[in-house]
Amino acid sequence: MSHPKAGNAAPEKQPAEDEQPRSAREIRLVMIGLVVTMLLAMLDGLIVGTAMPTIVGELGGAEHLSWVVTSYTLATAASTPIWGKLGDLYGRKGTFLTSIVIFLAGSALSGLSQDMTELIGFRALQGLGAGGLMVGVMSIMGALVPPRDRGKYQGMFAAVMALATIGGPLVGGFITDHLNWRWTFYINLPLGAVALAVVVVTLKLPKVRSKARIDYLGALLLTTxxxxxxxxxxxxxxxxxxxxxxxxxxxALAASTLIGFCYVEQRVEEPMLPLSLFKNLNFTLVSIIGFVVGFVMFGSTVFLPLYQQTVQGASATNSGLLLMPMMFGMLVISLVVGQAVTKTGKYRIYPIIGTVVMTAGMLLLSTLSTDTSGFVSACWMVVLGAGMGFLMQITMLVAQNSVELKDMGVASSTATLFRTIGGSFGVALFGALFNNRVTETMNERLGSAAGAGSAQGGDPAQLSPNALKALPAPVQDAYHHAVANGMHTVFLWGAAAAVISVAAAVFMREVPLRGAGGPSADAKDGEAKDGEAKDGEAKDGEAKDGEAGKGAAVGNTEAVAI
Structure with missing residues (x-):
């Protein structure tokens, strides 16, 4: 094999380009496109959610309202692992650009929808593209910037998350009030055009031509x-x-298809999600932590504004601002941790601190009552946000550092998928716990008949702030106590789930990060010293550059590039 820097022949030159450190200027230019793309992915749901009442009012079909969200969520979650694998097999740039185009096509068609059926279908198309946006951003980031140096840039993504969470509802409300609900979809087009142009011009990655067959059966089983x-x-x-x-x-369908998926993945030549990755201890542990972070984060962001609006009397108009304390804690800590990891190359302590602080934040929030001031609740939200700030980028960092470069897309999509599924379970479980506790409290304070009749549709857990104001003072007081009790139950169970992440973080091992500042030649993807990270990955001889332990060439199986 030629030295990575020697020769001009295409088969040797292309891998060398990907192995060499990128200049700060080159990375910053690419980051513009990646950051805009992440903003697209995160803003969409928040902006559209604000406009949904107006959309239903014009298109009708209120009985299908939930499917506007569900179709998008389903398509996003189901396509996430597929996008990651396609990027590994056929090149990250091409698949990333394809996902952006599909997302923009879905956005344009959604804005043109004439009835609810069309909107649901086009939202599914939009979700299909969205599944590749976040995975593409993270896997390209992993290919461009070694884990050791990634802390310099991860603060950008934390800032985008905070901006989207706070600004999304504000932008959605402004568009709905002053323009037309269709612009909640059309606004994606200029942003997407910028992202496309920047990525096409600035992103240079080796082209990949894989002869491996796509694992269609595995994809079908996993998607189902x-x-x-x-x-x-x-x-x-x-x-x-x-x-x-x-x-x-x-x-039963989920259990049977996922069991079948595990069976198939052990027998195909190029699995959709190599189960051998889970032999890597750190990869398995950060997947668990990512699941819990999604569980806690999405559950919190759904129920905290409800408490602030109903009990503390906050305005629903600027609902995005209600989560600002949590986003502030997350952003500041994420920036500090990113710089510290880049400087020291050490990261194990941060998941431990983060999971402990996240658990403490959930316990503090479980003390919310009808008398808790806005300042105190904001302080507890900062604590929870700080805990998640320790974890948001570190989980992706460790996942990507635990695999060969050829599996960067799969690692990124798996980390994203676990967080997404964790969020879905968090919202569902927290919702069930909250509804039951609110109903019980209302019945205790008002009696079963009065409690059931005090809410729209007979469900005491579904009172809106406006509907609440129209009810007698005793009912309002009972509902305030019911919501506070519901919050206590939700966050107490959330703290119990967070303890699992503490245990996972404690067992994580400190594996040297790949990169110019770290001893990547000795790391060999950390766990590879006893062959854990190599199982199933080197069977085609693709990983031999990594086995040679040549510095940044560890695991760089883009050597199949042309």
Whole structure:
């Protein structure tokens, strides 16, 4: 094999380009496109959610309202692992650009929708593209910037998350009030055009031509399993009772297809998700932590604004601002941790601190009551945000550092998928716990008949702030206490789940990060010293550059590039 820097022949030159460190200027230019793309992915749901009442008012079909969200969520979750694998097999740049184009096509068509059926279908198309946006951003970031140096840039992504969470509802409200709801979709087009142009011009990655066959059966089984899980968490306790035949049937389908997926993946030449990755201890542990972070984060962001609006009397108009304390804690800590990891090359301590602080934040929030001031609740939110700030980027960093470069897309999509599924389960479980506790409290304070009759549709857990104001003072007081009790139950269970992540973080091992500042030649993807990270990856001889331990060439199986 030629030295990575020697020769001009295409088969040797292309891998060398990917192995060499990128200049700060080159990375910053690419980051513009990646950051805009991530903003697209995160803003969409927040902006559209604000406009949904107006959309239903114009298009009708209120009975299908939930499917506008569900179709998007299903398509995103189900396509995430597929996008990651396609990027590994056929090149990250091409698949990333394809996902952006599909997302923009879905956005344009959604804005042109003439009825609810069309909107649901086009939202599914948009979700299909969205599944590749986040995975593409993270896998390209992993290919461009070694884990050791990634802390310099991860603060950008934390800032985008905070900006989207706070600004999304504000932008959605402004568009709905002053323009037309269709612009909640059209606004993606200029942003997407910028992202496309920047990525096309600035992103230079080796072209990949893989002769491996796509694992169609594995993709089908995994997609069916993920879709079933998403429907369970979406419908359970809402459309259907948890013990209904529909939910039980979906549970059986999810279990059988995922078991079948595991069986198939061990027997195909190029698995959709190599199960050998889970032999790597750190990869398995950060997947667990990512699941819990999604569980806690999405559950919190759904129920905290409800408490602030109903109990503390905050305005729903600027609902995005209600989460600003949590986003502030997350952003600041993420920036500090990123710089510290880049400087020292050490990261194990941060997941431990983060999971402990996240657990403490959930316990503090479980003390919310009808008398808790806005300042105190904001302080507890900062604590929770700080805990997640220790974890948001570190989990992706460790996942990517634990695999060969050829599996960067799979690692990124798996980390994203675990967080997404964790969020779905968090919202579903927290919702069931909250509704039950609110109903119990209302019945205790008002009696079962009064409690059931005090809410729209007979469900005391579904009172809106406006509807609440129209009720007698005793009912309002009872509902305030019911919501506070519901919050206590939700965050107490959330703290119990967070303890699992503490245990996972404690067992994580300190594996040297690949990169110019770290001893990547000795790391060999950290766990590879006893062959854990190599199982199933080197069977085609693709990983031999990594086995040679040549510095940044560890695991760089883009050597199949042309």
């Amino acid at each position: 399993g993920i879709t079933s899980l998403t429907l369970i968490t979406t419908w359970g306790g809402q459309e259907y009772a948890w013990g209904s035949k529909q939910i039980l049937g979906l549970s």
